[in-house]
Amino acid sequence: MKIQKFKKRIGLIGFGCVGQGLYDVVEANRHLGWEIGSICVKDKDKPRTLPASAFTYNVQEVLQDTSLDIIAELISDPEEALGILRQALQQGRTVVSANKKVIAENLPELIRLQQKYGGVLLYEASVCGSIPVLRTLEAYYGSEPLLEVRGILNGSSNYILSKLHAERGSYQLALEQAQALGFAEADPSLDVEGVDALHKLCILATHAYGVLVHPEEVLHFGIQHINTEVVELADALGCRIKLIGSLKATATGQVALQVLPTLIPATDALYGVEAEFNGLEIEAQFAGKQFLLGKGAGSHPTGSAVWADITSAVRGYRYTYPKLCTSQATKASGEEQITVLLQGQGRPITTFIELLQSTLHFQSPDKNQVVLSVTPQQLKLNQTSLKLQGVFVAVVPASVALDKIPDLLARSEAIPA
Numbered sequence: 001m002k003i004q005k006f007k008k009r010i011g012l013i014g015f016g017c018v019g020q021g022l023y024d025v026v027e028a029n030r031h032l033g034w035e036i037g038s039i040c041v042k043d044k045d046k047p048r049t050l051p052a053s054a055f056t057y058n059v060q061e062v063l064q065d066t067s068l069d070i071i072a073e074l075i076s077d078p079e080e081a082l083g084i085l086r087q088a089l090q091q092g093r094t095v096v097s098a099n100k101k102v103i104a105e106n107l108p109e110l111i112r113l114q115q116k117y118g119g120v121l122l123y124e125a126s127v128c129g130s131i132p133v134l135r136t137l138e139a140y141y142g143s144e145p146l147l148e149v150r151g152i153l154n155g156s157s158n159y160i161l162s163k164l165h166a167e168r169g170s171y172q173l174a175l176e177q178a179q180a181l182g183f184a185e186a187d188p189s190l191d192v193e194g195v196d197a198l199h200k201l202c203i204l205a206t207h208a209y210g211v212l213v214h215p216e217e218v219l220h221f222g223i224q225h226i227n228t229e230v231v232e233l234a235d236a237l238g239c240r241i242k243l244i245g246s247l248k249a250t251a252t253g254q255v256a257l258q259v260l261p262t263l264i265p266a267t268d269a270l271y272g273v274e275a276e277f278n279g280l281e282i283e284a285q286f287a288g289k290q291f292l293l294g295k296g297a298g299s300h301p302t303g304s305a306v307w308a309d310i311t312s313a314v315r316g317y318r319y320t321y322p323k324l325c326t327s328q329a330t331k332a333s334g335e336e337q338i339t340v341l342l343q344g345q346g347r348p349i350t351t352f353i354e355l356l357q358s359t360l361h362f363q364s365p366d367k368n369q370v371v372l373s374v375t376p377q378q379l380k381l382n383q384t385s386l387k388l389q390g391v392f393v394a395v396v397p398a399s400v401a402l403d404k405i406p407d408l409l410a411r412s413e414a415i416p417a
């Protein structure tokens with residue numbers, strides 16, 4: 001087959017962790033005929049790895065440059081990013097993005113704009129960094145029902161949890177390291193409060209099950225209130241705490257979705273997913289279980305995912321949303337009981353037992369830790385007040401031996417700040 005030589009130009013908006021990552025990947029592949037045509041950033045005074053002449057500060061110079069074949073939106077400002085995606089799609093252009101918040105919150109509109117104006121939007125980098133999960137769901141599982149999709153979707157919180165389990169170190173220090181390594185969001189509360197994982201889960205819900213769900217509708221807790229007591233309890237049970245996003249088909253054909261810290265036993269494939277790595281287990285009706293593992297954050301891994309989108313978009317690849325076209329699935333209301341551990345901030349938290357309409361299984365002598373059965377629906381209804389009270393919530397899966405818990409609930413030691 002004859003290889004066609006061509007020259008293609010990318011308009012890059014954003015030159016931070018991911019923008020620089022993409023730039024490096026493009027430079028390393030110059031022989032393929034691609035170049036970065038222009039780069040837009042915001043801060044005129046920031047030191048850069050390229051001469052000042054390489055940059056513009058006016059986003060319209062990129063958006064209105066018709067010599068560019070594709071636009072890569074890689075900025076940290078969600079409002080501005082939405083404006084960029086809207087304008088590019090209204091012009092019928094091809095655009096790639098890594099911005100999960102914007103995509104998760106606006107997917108119905110972004111799909112409509114593609115249909116109306118004929119443009120293309122790809123966003124593989126927005127879910128699980130370098131792992132090709134969206135194209136796997138679209139291209140391979142587009143026609144097979146999925147029983148469950150669950151995984152570690154946020155690199156920063158996984159990095160922190162790995163440090164806490166391995167070193168019993170400081171939560172704050174681990175978060176600062178995740179920020180310094182470029183894994184965290186500009187607003188890191190999105191990472192530790194489970195919101196970034198929630199955004200990714202909502203995008204997955206569309207591609208895996210054909211469900212369009214707004215992040216605000218979904219139960220989610222993060223790891224911001226974790227302490228040493230909980231980490232030690234998990235260790236004593238032979239588990240690690242992981243922040244898990246899960247999508248599960250219910251018996252009535254709905255999809256249950258949630259993001260919750262979870263005690264993961266050593267027999268689970270997600271147990272060994274450490275640091276900024278993400279892992280995703282897909283269970284399909286006929287294929288059975290498959291496991292995807294890779295770096296979920298960072299400059300080059302994410303730049304690589306953006307590059308894969310760019311080069312496949314130019315060859316005509318686009319999402320066809322097969323499940324969205326064929327599925328009638330809706331979000332489940334969350335009535336199936338789950339077992340959870342609640343850990344307070346040194347005060348009794350037994351007031352929540354009644355509020356959550358739950359069944360108490362165990363409590364520590366100081367009533368600061370409880371294990372109870374509750375519905376996801378009740379947890380969602382009380383999500384804000386549990387968070388405001390600083391309560392840490394973790395799922396205790398059925399595979400974890402509950403009978404070991406009573407002896408273990410009495411420990412107490414705060415994580416050093």
Ligand SMILES: NC(=O)C1=CN([C@@H]2O[C@H](COP(=O)(O)OP(=O)(O)OC[C@H]3O[C@@H](n4cnc5c(N)ncnc54)[C@H](OP(=O)(O)O)[C@@H]3O)[C@@H](O)[C@H]2O)C=CC1
Nearest residue numbers: 014015016017018041042043074075076077098099297298
């Ligand atoms: N970091 C990661 O591992 C991953 C990040 N993402 C997503 O990728 C996107 C970029 O993240 P990341 O590179 O880490 O962020 P950074 O904070 O490192 O960089 C953001 C870039 O956006 C630019 N920018 C911000 N606002 C504007 C604006 N109004 N106009 C033009 N440029 C602007 C900044 O300009 P300036 O340089 O002048 O400040 C900077 O170059 C985000 O949506 C993030 O959620 C997705 C997957 C992984």
Ligand SMILES: N[C@@H](CC=O)C(=O)O
Nearest residue numbers: 154155156184185297
């Ligand atoms: N902040 C995110 C970056 C990638 O999506 C994370 O930590 O996973």
